[in-house]
Structures are given as structure tokens and as C-alpha cells.
Amino acid sequence: MNKAELVDAVASKTGASKAKTAEMLDALMGAVKDALTNQDSVQLIGFGTFAVSERAAREGRNPATGKTIKIDAKKVVKFKVGKALADTVAGVKPAKAAAKPAAPKAKKK
Incomplete structure (x- = not known):
């Protein structure tokens, strides 16, 4: 499953738009990257x-x-x-x- 397929799956389960779901996924990945960069x-x-x-x-x-x-x-x-x-x-x-x-x-x- 790639990122686009993940966005489609989450959007269909939550009823949110694909654009909003992609934005949330990007925010999640950014937060994880920031935490790991800070050794958390x-x-x-x-x-x-x-x-x-x-x-x-x-x-x-x-x-x-x-x-x-x-x-x-x-x-x-x-x-x-x-x-x-x-x-x-x-x-x-x-x-x-x-x-x-x-x-x-x-x-x-």
C-alpha cells in the first residue's frame, strides 16, 4: 500500500475528504519526523x-x-x-x- 492508497482507505473509513486526509497524514508524518529528529x-x-x-x-x-x-x-x-x-x-x-x-x-x- 502506498501513500495514495492509504489516503483513500482512511478517507473512505472516516468520511473525510481525500484532501483533508492527505493533509492530516502529512501532519502526522511531520510530527513523527520531528520527534525522531529530537531523539524522542x-x-x-x-x-x-x-x-x-x-x-x-x-x-x-x-x-x-x-x-x-x-x-x-x-x-x-x-x-x-x-x-x-x-x-x-x-x-x-x-x-x-x-x-x-x-x-x-x-x-x-
């Missing part, structure tokens, strides 16, 4: 968490020549999927909460 994480309960992680410098190999190369340290964005989304994708149905027992009736005097 973005947690959407049930969906997942976006966070910045530091990847250390390391040595690698050029696959064409086999020569050792230096790979610089860098910051990367990681996404950890939330339980609700993971369960939905896996086809796991959410467990229903156990019914609470009724409170005992007050005795009349």
Missing part, C-alpha cells in the same frame, strides 16, 4: 513504537571485491510492533476479559 520515541499503543537507535561503526566487506571496508556509525529508526497489531497480523483473536462476579446483594434489616 513515538509510541502508539496497540500499534507500535518508533525510536532512534545508534548503530556503531564497524567493518564490512565489499561483496564484489571481498575487500574490507569501514562502515561509519549512524543513527537509524527502529520500529517495534505493538501487541495488538502483532496479534491481528498473526490471526490471534483477543481473549475476552473474564466476567466479573456480581456484587453480593445487600441484606435487608
